[in-house]
Amino acid sequence: MPIDILNTDYLSGLAGISVASDQLLIIFIAPPWGDAFDRTSGVDLRRTTPPISEIVDFLMHRFSRNRLLCAIQVYEIVLPVSVAELTARFDWSTLRIYDLNRPGQNHGILLGTKGWTP
Numbered sequence: 461m462p463i464d465i466l467n468t469d470y471l472s473g474l475a476g477i478s479v480a481s482d483q484l485l486i487i488f489i490a491p492p493w494g495d496a497f498d499r500t501s502g503v504d505l506r507r508t509t510p511p512i513s514e515i516v517d518f519l520m521h522r523f524s525r526n527r528l529l530c531a532i533q534v535y536e537i538v539l540p541v542s543v544a545e546l547t548a549r550f551d552w553s554t555l556r557i558y559d560l561n562r563p564g565q566n567h568g569i570l571l572g573t574k575g576w577t578p
Contacts (some may be wrong), residue, residue: 481525485514489505502537516549520574527575536566552577
């Protein structure tokens with residue numbers, strides 16, 4: 461399938477997207493961490509630029525008829541309150557950290573669904 465790469469913000473980039481309501485939409489979310497990352501406390505998912513919750517809320521509204529699978533990049537140390545606030549938006553979620561590097565240098569993924577559960 462062809463891939464179009466757009467250098468734009470998520471609001472503009474998703475505005476023209478249409479997906480049949482019976483289609484599962486898979487979204488990978490990895491905004492710049494900016495001030496959200498602290499070497500001691502980890503990543504605060506509420507402080508990414510833009511905040512991940514803002515992106516998720518937009519997707520859930522924009523594609524409210526679709527089943528969604530959101531895959532959100534996380535760090536091995538992540539503020540639990542920021543994970544809890546985000547996962548409350550989903551019907552199902554799981555957090556996985558991958559031990560590929562030395563402790564303190566690993567990444568993971570937060571999976572969340574809306575409109576279905578695996």
